[in-house]
Amino acid sequence: MSVNTVKSFLQIHPDDNVLVALQDLPKGQIIVWNGKEIILQQDVHAKHKFFIDDLEVGGMVLMYGVLVGKATDFIPRGGLMTTANVHHASQDYAYRKVNYEWQVPDISQFEGRTFNGYHRTDGRVGTANYWLFIPTVFCENRNLDVIKEALYNTLGYAVTDKYKQFTEQLLEAYQHGEDISSFSAEGLAPAAPQKKRVFKNVDGIKFLNHQGGCGGTRQDSALLSQLLAAYADHPNVAGITVLSLGCQHLQTQSLLEDVKSRNPSFDKPVLIFEQQQSQSEEQLIKDAIRKTFMGLTEINKAERKxxxxxxxxxxxxxxxxxxxxxxxxxxxxxxxxxxxxxxxxxxxxxxxxxxxxxxxxxxxxxxxxxxxxxxxxxxxxxxxxxxxxxxxxxxxxxxxxxxxxxxxxxxxxxxxxxxxxxxxxxxxxxxxxxxxxxxxxxxxxxxxxxxxxxxxxxxxxxxxxxxxxxxxxxxxxxxxxxxxxxxxxxxxxxxxxxxxxxxxxxxxxxxxxxxxxxxxxxxxxxxxxxxxxxxxxxxxxxxxxxxxxxxx
CATH class of the missing domain: 3.40.50 (Rossmann fold)
Incomplete structure (x- = not known):
């Protein structure tokens, strides 16, 4: 389907018995369609549908050439489709052997084109180069947040906090006795890094905070492990830091096994820190930041090709x-x-x-x-x-x-x-x-x-x-x-x-x-x-x- 002329309504498929309003249409407007006049029975707002012919109770509503609903009341020609007069319906489906053919598009203008990405050793190519932090359990979320704030603000990945600026200006206005009921600070900076990125070839440091890893079913933890393994193996990820409490359902070893099962040739750096084996929380966080920083210096050597x-x-x-x-x-x-x-x-x-x-x-x-x-x-x-x-x-x-x-x-x-x-x-x-x-x-x-x-x-x-x-x-x-x-x-x-x-x-x-x-x-x-x-x-x-x- 192509749209190339200005229209106020559209029939998406030749079999459809409804038209779609492309702009607001008033009640009483006469729509001429295939030689017949359709008088709109209600105001029809843009994006909504009206009927080409009368539809009896139980009548099929067709859009995109397929069944999409059935009438629950009599709907006159020009009537508006609503949740009050139409309910969901869809056709039954089953496998049937067909010789499906599709119209292959012309790609001549894209043949030979390339993009500049990060080439991984397994042959895949990423569109970005990220370091990823993965907690095996929700207990580590707070530690992730502390590390995130430290790394983001220092290495240039935090965006300008215009809302902090706004709050500071609001506070200043309040302290000077100004009316703040309609206060609006002007000239706030748009979203942008607060400082220049230290590592030009590291597009970001990402954190997968979640609420799982323990307390639910073992099946939940097993599925979460497969999901986290998929993210560790993602082409846009170059290195991983894993934070574990130690006693949770999702054990670090299970996560590493899922990574290797998914990709036997996996060779990215993986840093593991288990809190219950650490000297202190402070030591855990410092070690994670220091070793991750070292990892960032390595993945920064990658360049787009x-x-x-x-x-x-x-x-x-x-x-x-x-x-x-x-x-x-x-x-x-x-x-x-x-x-x-x-x-x-x-x-x-x-x-x-x-x-x-x-x-x-x-x-x-x-x-x-x-x-x-x-x-x-x-x-x-x-x-x-x-x-x-x-x-x-x-x-x-x-x-x-x-x-x-x-x-x-x-x-x-x-x-x-x-x-x-x-x-x-x-x-x-x-x-x-x-x-x-x-x-x-x-x-x-x-x-x-x-x-x-x-x-x-x-x-x-x-x-x-x-x-x-x-x-x-x-x-x-x-x-x-x-x-x-x-x-x-x-x-x-x-x-x-x-x-x-x-x-x-x-x-x-x-x-x-x-x-x-x-x-x-x-x-x-x-x-x-x-x-x-x-x-x-x-x-x-x-x-x-x-x-x-x-x-x-």
Missing amino acids: PAPLSKLCVGVKCGGSDGFSGISANPAVGYTSDLLVTLGAKVLLAEFPELCGAEQNIIDRCVNEPTAGKFIRLMQEYDAQAHAVGSGFHMNPSPGNIKDGLITDAIKSTGAAKKAGTSPVVDVLDYTEPATKAGLSLVCTPGNDVEATTGKAASGATLILFTTGLGTPTGNPVCPVIKVATNTALATRMSDIIDIDTGAIIRGEKTIEEMGVEILEYCIRAASGEVIPKAVLLNQDDFIPWKRGVSL
Whole structure:
């Protein structure tokens, strides 16, 4: 689908029986569609949908060419789709052998292109060069925080604390007897390092604070160990410091075994400090800082070097979605995905609760029956877990999603799946499984923004394209996250967190394909360290392990 003319409404797929408002449309306006007049029965705000024909109770609602809901009341032609007159519905799905073919995009302008990355000894290439601190248990979080403050402030990784400046100016105004009820300090510095980085080839020092490692089930600790091992093995990580209490469920030896099991050729420096074997907490912290500093001097010797685009592994994610997500940002990122796949790179699509309604299309794209079967099994097991506690994938849309036009989960999901483009599905990965095949892979994660990005990085994503219609500040400790806005109003209002604006698609000024090319160009620059995504500049290092419970 391409949008290249200014329109006030859009039919996404020829089979759809609803139209999407691209701008606010007043009640009573006459819409002419395929020779018939549609009189709007209510005000229709931008991003919302109205019906082309009358729909009886139980009638099927079609969007993106698939079933996304059923009418719970009679809906007249021109009626607004709401949660009161439509409920979630999606088609059944099963493996069926089809000869799937896709339209391979033209990659001539990207052939021979490279990015400047960090080459690891196992052949992978990182888009960043990080030192990583890993606690084996939540008891070490405070020690991590102390170390983080010391290293960040001294080595130039802390960002300018404009809010501290604001509070200091507020205090000064208060002490001088000024009215502070509407106080607004001017000229605060934007987010930026407080001082020049000491180690120019170390892009950051990252800390994986978490609440696990003990006190839960042994299965929880085992899964956390696999997750932490995946982060230690990540291509963007060059060295690791492990802090352990000593008595916790997740023993350091188990973590090291998981690292070696994941990557037998793992050869990064690993520093281990166990508090119960230390002389004192102070000594533990000083030793960890000193030896980590020495490690930083070593990984600083690495330099960026050219690598083919096939070495990229890009995760695609959406969060804070709106009614434009499936029309602008997601399909644009989908075209980027198709370009990357054609170039021999890896693309990762996660968020299984947000594939509800898109299953059959995905199954038909799987390269073989075992791949399709694994996807079906993981989807059904996950959905069964949700139903067992009185929930279900149909309860995924948030109040913000619904307010901005995503009335059912199937509407949200079919639009979300557009991020994966149209290429074949070459692999299906369970949580923390590494991506090893070039092409599009599915990764089993929740829809939760941070749990999903955490899992996507664990499977090896070295960049994440994150689309949003409402705005979200989510980032990741080891994988740069690039924010792609669905509309210009958001990109303007939240310019401090948005990197790319796809609103030109809605206005008809650019096609999806043109925007997809621009997004890939940005990815190449970000992978080379030439541009720093906003989430990275803000040290937005979100990390939430998934315990395999119900999380939508």
